[in-house]
Structure formats: structure tokens, C-alpha cells
Amino acid sequence: MGGWRRWLLVAGVMAAWAATQGAECFAAECAETTAATPWWVWPLVLFFFCFVLGIIAVLAGVGGGVLYVPLVSGFFPFHLDFVRGAGLLVALAGALAAGPGLLRRNLASLRLALPVAVIASSCAILGAFVGLALPTNVVQICLGGTIVFIALLLLTSKNVERPQVPRQDPLSMALGMSGAYQEYTGETVEWKTHRTLPGLLLFILIGVMAGMFGLGAGWANVPVLNLLMGVPLKIAVGTSKFLLSITDTSAAWVYLNQGCVIPLMAIPSIVGLMLGSFVGVRILAVAKPKMIRYLVIGVLLFAGLRSLWKGLGL
Amino acid sequence: MSQEIETPREQILYANILFYGCWLGIFVMIVTYFLYVFGLLEPHVPLQRISQCWAEPVGKYVEGSGIPLGWGWVALLGKGDFLNFVGIVFLAGLTVLCFLTLVPAYVAQKRWIFAAIATIEVLVLILAASGILATGGH
Numbered sequence: 316m317g318g319w320r321r322w323l324l325v326a327g328v329m330a331a332w333a334a335t336q337g338a339e340c341f342a343a344e345c346a347e348t349t350a351a352t353p354w355w356v357w358p359l360v361l362f363f364f365c366f367v368l369g370i371i372a373v374l375a376g377v378g379g380g381v382l383y384v385p386l387v388s389g390f391f392p393f394h395l396d397f398v399r400g401a402g403l404l405v406a407l408a409g410a411l412a413a414g415p416g417l418l419r420r421n422l423a424s425l426r427l428a429l430p431v432a433v434i435a436s437s438c439a440i441l442g443a444f445v446g447l448a449l450p451t452n453v454v455q456i457c458l459g460g461t462i463v464f465i466a467l468l469l470l471t472s473k474n475v476e477r478p479q480v481p482r483q484d485p486l487s488m489a490l491g492m493s494g495a496y497q498e499y500t501g502e503t504v505e506w507k508t509h510r511t512l513p514g515l516l517l518f519i520l521i522g523v524m525a526g527m528f529g530l531g532a533g534w535a536n537v538p539v540l541n542l543l544m545g546v547p548l549k550i551a552v553g554t555s556k557f558l559l560s561i562t563d564t565s566a567a568w569v570y571l572n573q574g575c576v577i578p579l580m581a582i583p584s585i586v587g588l589m590l591g592s593f594v595g596v597r598i599l600a601v602a603k604p605k606m607i608r609y610l611v612i613g614v615l616l617f618a619g620l621r622s623l624w625k626g627l628g629l
Numbered sequence: 630m631s632q633e634i635e636t637p638r639e640q641i642l643y644a645n646i647l648f649y650g651c652w653l654g655i656f657v658m659i660v661t662y663f664l665y666v667f668g669l670l671e672p673h674v675p676l677q678r679i680s681q682c683w684a685e686p687v688g689k690y691v692e693g694s695g696i697p698l699g700w701g702w703v704a705l706l707g708k709g710d711f712l713n714f715v716g717i718v719f720l721a722g723l724t725v726l727c728f729l730t731l732v733p734a735y736v737a738q739k740r741w742i743f744a745a746i747a748t749i750e751v752l753v754l755i756l757a758a759s760g761i762l763a764t765g766g767h
Contacts, residue, residue, distance in 0.1 A: 354676040355666070396687040408655065408720060415648035418640050425640045425731075429746045433753065440757050451686060490742065497634050560647075561750070564724045568757035571714075571721060572699045574691040578713035579679050582662045589655070 354579075361391065362583035365405070369591020370598060375611035377469070378559065379588045380406030380531030382611070385462045385618035388455075389625070393580060395451055395458075399529030400575035401584045403567040406531030408585045409592060410559035421496045422553035427508070427546065430490050432558055434515055435522035435532070436565040442526025443569035455626030458528050462619030465534045466612050472538055480545035483507040486515075496550060506547050514544040526566035531559050639734035643727045650723040658716030661709075670709035679710075699760030725754045 365379075368386065372379045384402040388395050417423035446454055483493060493507035508514070517539050525532040536555035540546040546554070570576060664670050674682075674694045682690045690696060697705065705711040728751045735744035756762065 354680040393683045394686055397683055411651040415644040418644035421634055421636050433750050437753050495634050561724050564721055565757040567721050572760040574696045575687045
């Protein structure tokens with residue numbers, strides 16, 4: 316374990332340096348600072364920053380995109396358009412990598428995800444267009460408000476491991492939204508959904524927000540699936556992660572087609588975050604995630620307020 | 630209660646395509662990135678210039694650097710920066726490929742609602758990918 320700690324420390328120092336560079340950039344004239352910096356510095360810094368972000372995201376139980384967009388747009392010299400494009404690809408790559416394992420173990424349900432995905436992915440396209448058409452400061456203000464809301468949601472929401480669903484509603488029955496999974500103990504847990512219509516309607520809003528801010532939407536998917544529709548927490552988390560691979564795909568195409576993806580910054584972000592996630596999963600066994608979760612909530616609050624501040628031009 | 634849970638066959642197929650496709654896409658992305666940043670292939674936009682553009686809104690970057698919109702990048706595949714789009718686009722297209730396998734699977738099972746939903750999803754993703762929908766940007 317000592318090896319992991321040493322790596323984490325090295326990466327942490329690099330990330331802290333990255334944040335300092337970014338803050339310095341915004342303190343001074345950004346364009347001048349970036350012009351004076353050799354081109355290879357920012358991708359390298361971004362790679363280490365995202366590596367640490369990947370570790371933290373796993374330990375805190377949040378998606379990479381929700382940390383990536385507010386932090387990178389707040390502390391790096393990139394315009395929000397490119398950060399959102401890269402943010403969607405970061406969330407997409409993470410979801411694609413996690414998808415196979417979740418589907419094979421029945422921890423993500425294809426039949427639960429299908430109807431939700433159609434709604435969320437169509438609305439994500441709309442959200443992406445709205446986000447690209449609105450003035451940057453308006454998007455920045457909305458993003459800041461959303462990030463602060465997510466931080467409060469993480470702080471206050473109490474997910475239920477196995478919600479009680481007394482009766483499956485007719486829509487849920489028609490769409491076959493039920494299934495079973497096996498716990499590590501060997502126990503088989505059967506599940507079904509209720510309040511399906513309001514749940515599906517909420518995915519309109521979730522899709523729009525995912526496309527508009529490039530955040531990924533696990534923070535919203537899980538409470539709707541778990542608390543509203545009565546899906547067990549394990550299936551809600553697994554299906555939500557898988558769902559991102561569909562929702563973010565549609566929005567990512569819009570950003571790609573509009574020129575919002577710069578490979579020089581997007582690829583180090585994707586690879587850094589994925590490597591960080593692999594390390595994070597190994598650290599998870601011995602870490603104290605609760606403490607890290609509170610730390611992430613604090614960071615999100617700070618990043619959200621900074622985004623609001625920038626958007627308001629204060 | 631303990632019994633063996635069977636994962637639906639179409640779900641396993643989807644997972645397998647996703648697994649191999651995802652790692653292939655990431656591998657291609659890393660290889661093309663190294664070709665690009667180590668200067669083995671000349672980029673369309675010089676590397677130092679990009680770092681001067683990324684603080685500006687996308688409209689200025691596209692206009693100032695002659696970046697093609699939609700699928701215009703295909704014509705520039707010989708350039709180091711646009712070669713990177715092969716891996717990125719492959720990852721973004723993987724879900725469409727997976728959904729295409731679902732449609733015949735659900736038709737064979739006579740699960741018409743699922744076959745219809747999977748078809749609609751394919752159409753939605755193709756519409757997004759096509760670049761037909763456009764916006765003015767800012």
C-alpha cells in the first residue's frame with residue numbers, strides 16, 4: 316500500500332501545481348499567460364490533474380465529469396466550450412469502460428436503461444444545442460448554480476439500499492422494468508419499479524442538463540432511479556453508469572460536430588481520468604471514503620461558487 | 630432465497646462489443662495522440678497556436694484556425710491533429726454499433742416494444758452524429 320500512497324502524493328503535488336498554474340493564469344491576463352507557456356505544459360498538467368481527479372472521483376462515489384467540468388473550467392485556461400466537449404468524452408469513456416462488467420453481472424439492466432436512454436439522449440442533444448447557443452456567462456452562471464445544487468444534494472440525499480415497491484405500475488409492467496441480481500452472500504434480490512411515468516419525465520430535465528453542461532448525470536440518475544422509481548441502490552448505480560454511455564454519446568456528437576473537441580487537451584483528460592479511476596478502485600479497499608466525500612462536496616461548493624462568480628463577472 | 634440469475638443473451642452480446650470496442654478505441658486514441666504530439670505527422674493547426682486559441686469561444690477557434698465542422702475532419706485525416714478523431718469518433722460511435730445488435734435480437738424474441746425503442750435510439754444517435762442539426766454557436 317505504501318507504493319500507492321507514494322504515487323498519490325506525487326500526483327497530488329502535480330495536481331496542486333496544476334491548480335496554482337491555472338489560478339495564476341486567471342489572475343493575470345489569461346491569453347498572454349497561455350501564449351507564453353510552451354504548448355506541452357498544459358496537456359501534461361491536465362493529465363496529472365485528471366489522474367488525481369479520477370482517484371478522488373472513485374473514492375467519493377461521483378462521476379468524473381461532474382468534477383472535471385467545474386474544476387477544469389475554473390482553474391485552467393480553456394474556454395467552457397472545450398471543457399464541456401472534453402467533459403462529455405471523459406464521462407463517456409468512463410461509462411464505456413465500466414459498462415461491460417456491470418452488464419455481465421446484471422448490475423446494470425438493459426431493459427431498465429432502454430426507455431430512459433431514449434428520453435435522456437434525445438434531450439441531451441437539445442441541451443447541447445441550447446448550451447452552445449447561449450452566451451458563455453449565462454451557461455457559466457447556470458453551471459455554477461447546478462454545481463452548488465449537486466454539492467447540497469450529495470450532502471443531504473439518503474439513498475435507500477432496497478426501496479419497498481408494493482406494486483409495479485402498469486407502465487413499468489409494459490416496459491418490463493423488473494429483474495433480479497445476486498448479492499455477494501448468494502442471496503437473490505428481485506426488483507421492480509413504480510412511479511415510472513414521473514421518473515421518465517424527470518429524465519427530460521436530466522438529459523437537457525447533461526448536454527448543456529457536459530457534466531455526465533450520475534448525480535441525478537441515481538436518486539431518480541433509487542428514491543423515486545424504487546430501484547435497488549446497486550442496480551440504480553450500475554444502470555446510471557451504463558446510461559451515461561448512451562446519454563453522453565448523443566451530446567458528445569453535437570460538441571464534436573461543432574468543433575468543441577480539441578484532441579490536445581481532451582485525450583490527456585480521458586486517459587488521465589481513466590488511469591486515476593483504476594488506481595482509485597484499488598485504494599478504495601483501504602481508504603476512508605466518507606472523509607473524501609466531504610472533501611469533494613467542499614471542492615464542488617467552491618468550484619460552483621467560482622463558476623457563479625466568473626459568470627456574473629465579479 | 631438463492632438461485633442462479635441468467636443474464637439476457639442480448640445483454641451479454643452488448644457487453645462484449647462494448648468491452649473490446651472500448652479498449653480498441655482507447656488504444657487507437659493513445660497511439661494517434663503520440664503520433665501527433667511527437668510531430669510524426671504534421672498537424673493542421675500548429676501546436677503552439679492551439680494553446681493560444683483554447684481560451685477563446687469555439688466560434689473564434691473554428692473561424693481563426695480553419696477547423697471543419699461536422700464530418701469535414703475526414704478530409705484532413707492525414708494531419709496529426711485530425712487523425713486523433715479516429716479514436717474519439719470510434720468511442721462515440723460504439724453505442725450505435727451496440728444498439729444495432731439489439732434490434733434483431735429483440736425482433737427474434739418478438740419483444741416488439743424493446744425492438745422499437747432500440748430502433749428509435751439508433752435513429753436518435755445517428756441524427757446526432759450526422760451533423761444535420763446545426764447551431765450558430767457563439
